[in-house]
Amino acid sequence: MLPGGDLASGGVSLASLRQKWGSPLHVVLAEQLRRNVREFLAINEGGRIRGEVFYSYKSNPIPGVLRVLHDLGIGAEVISEYELWLALKLGVPADRIVFNGPAKSLASVRNAVARDILLLNINHREEIDVVVSVARELNRRPSIGVRVATSGGWTGQFGLPAGTGEAFAALKEVHESGILELAAIHCHVGGMVRSRQHVQSYVGEVLALADRVKTELGVELAILDFGGSLATPTVTNITDFDRKVAMAFQAPLPVPQPDASLGIPEYVRCVVEQVENHYAAQKRPCPRIFFEPGRAMTGNTQVLVASVLSLKAGEPKPGWAILDAGINLAESARSEFHQIFPASRMHEPRSCQYRLAGPICSPGDVISWSASLPELAAGDALAIMDAGAYFVPFATSFSFPQPPVVMLDGAVVKLLRRAESFEDIIALDEFDCRPPD
C-alpha cells in the first residue's frame, strides 16, 4: 500500500493502472505467482524431487500466466482437447502433461496417446475400453491412472469410489488389459481443503488402495496423483446461513482466518511426508508424488479492479453500489467470500455495509450482500481480491465485453490479454443470413 492509502504493488497503484487501462481490469501479480511456485517446489530443495506440480489449466488458462508457470518448471494438467492443444502450443513437453476429466473426446485421447503424454487418468470404467482401442490402433502402451473418489470428496460423474472395490476393479482391468501401463491412482477431492486432518484422511485412503494394488496385483504404482483443492486462505464458501443473515440484516460476512488454513509449503510437506513415511515403513520404493493445484497456485495472484458506476440508496442504509463488474466477471463470488477493498482510501474506516451489484440486469448479479467499505462515491475503484482462479475462465460477455488482463511485474506492466471489442463479440456470427427471396 502506498502512504496515501492506494493499493499498490511494486510501487504501481491499482488506481494508476485503472487510469491507463480502464475499468474493469484484471491485474496479475507476477511476484506473487512466482512466490507460489517457489512454495510448491520448496519440498525439492537439495535437488531431490519429492513432489511434482502440474497446474490445473481450467482454473486460469491465460497463456501469459501459464508461460510464467511453465518457465519455472510447472507442468500442465488438462481436461479437454483444447487445453491439451494449448499446452502443446505453449511448448510443454508431452512428458509434463497430465490428462484428466470425465469428458475426453476420442480425438483428444488419440492425440494424448500418440504423443506419449506423461499420464492419462481414467475417470470411469467405460473409458478403459476407449483407451485400449486407441492404444491398439496406435500401437502404444500409455501410462494410465484411475481417478478415485475418497470419503466426503467429489463423487457423481467423477472417479470411482476408493472404498467399495470399484476403483480396485478398474485398476485391475487396466493392468490386465495387456496394453495399458497401470501407473497411478489419481485423487482430486474437490472443494477447499484447509486442514492437515483432511489431507491425511484422503491420502490415507489412497495409500490403502495402493497397498491393495501391490498385494493383489503385484504392481508397485509409479505415481500417486493428489489433484488440487488446496484452499486460498482468504477465500471461503459462503454458507446459506451467512448469506441469509447478510441479505436480511446486512451483517458482514465472516472473514476467513488465513492462519486457519494450511499454507502451500505445509500442505505439500504433509502429503509428501505421509507418503514417504508409509513406503519407508514397508521398505518399498516411494512413487512419484503429483499435485495439480488450481486455486492455490493462482487464486491470490490476481485482482479484479472494478469501479462504482452509481449508488442507489436503499434500506438498510447505505444501500447499493452498482459496479461495472459483477458475476459476469466474478462468477465465483456468488458462492465464495472474496475480500473487497477500496483501491484507494485504504486508511479510511470501512464503516458502511454496501450491497454490491454488477451491471448485467439480473437479480442474481450481486457480488456481495454486505461489503465493509468506506462511504463510496461514483467513480471509486474497488479491488476484488483473489481473482486468479475461476474468474477469467468462467467469465461471460453478457452485454459487456471482457476487460483486458495486465501483468504487474515489479514496476513493469505487460498486457497479457487485450480487452474484447464489440466486434470480437460478433466475430463468429453470420450477418447476411436472411433466407433467399
Ligand SMILES: Cc1ncc(COP(=O)(O)O)c(C=O)c1O
Ligand atoms: C482433476 C482436477 N485437478 C485439479 C483441479 C484444480 O482444483 P483446485 O482449483 O481446487 O486446486 C481440478 C478442479 O476442479 C480438477 O478437477
